[in-house]
Amino acid sequence: MAEKNERPIKVVAENRKARFNYAIEDTIEAGISLTGTEVKSIRNGKSTIAESYADSRDGEIWLINANIPEYLQANRFNHEPKRPRKLLLHKRQINKLMGAVDREGMTLIPLKLYFNERGRAKLLLAVAKGKKLHDKRETVKKRDWGIRATRWLHPSYAGTEERWKQ
Numbered sequence: 001m002a003e004k005n006e007r008p009i010k011v012v013a014e015n016r017k018a019r020f021n022y023a024i025e026d027t028i029e030a031g032i033s034l035t036g037t038e039v040k041s042i043r044n045g046k047s048t049i050a051e052s053y054a055d056s057r058d059g060e061i062w063l064i065n066a067n068i069p070e071y072l073q074a075n076r077f078n079h080e081p082k083r084p085r086k087l088l089l090h091k092r093q094i095n096k097l098m099g100a101v102d103r104e105g106m107t108l109i110p111l112k113l114y115f116n117e118r119g120r121a122k123l124l125l126a127v128a129k130g131k132k133l134h135d136k137r138e139t140v141k142k143r144d145w146g147i148r149a150t151r152w153l154h155p156s157y158a159g160t161e162e163r164w165k166q
Contacts, residue, residue, distance in 0.1 A: 012042050012121075013049045013113040020139060022109055022128035028097070030123050031088035032063065032113075037071040037079050042121060044071075047113060054087060054108035054125055056098045061087040063110065063123065087123065100127050 018024070034042070041047065052066040063085045070078045089097070100106045112124040131139070 033086040037074040041071040
């Protein structure tokens with residue numbers, strides 16, 4: 001039998017500041033209910049999820065404030081760029097997420113918008129808790145120390161300790 005050509009995962013939009021501003025507890029993959037023009041616009045790669053979040057309404061999880069620009073060739077059949085979009089999850093997953101948000105004060109933050117191997121649009125959703133200012137400073141300190149430690153230990157950076165002390 002011939003092997004199927006599987007497409008690699010294509011990341012379309014990423015929320016880079018989420019890991020800096022939030023402490024990520026758990027992640028879950030969710031499908032998104034989209035119209036045809038939204039899918040074509042996402043494939044163009046112009047969508048953003050940096051300012052978006054997920055919220056529960058009537059027992060469902062919705063993606064709020066995600067910007068998927070209008071598809072230029074769609075004419076009058078176009079979509080609204082910042083409309084709420086329903087996330088496709090199992091009932092048990094929805095109950096788990098809603099419980100974390102209600103009881104523990106967590107937030108649902110989208111991390112990545114991508115197309116999986118089958119060509120379906122998926123959203124990597126994180127259950128996160130907001131960081132305080134001192135937590136963010138601690139993250140920066142650890143990151144800087146990790147960079148310096150790898151430079152000092154690497155043989156090609158011999159003698160750079162003196163340059164760092166100056």
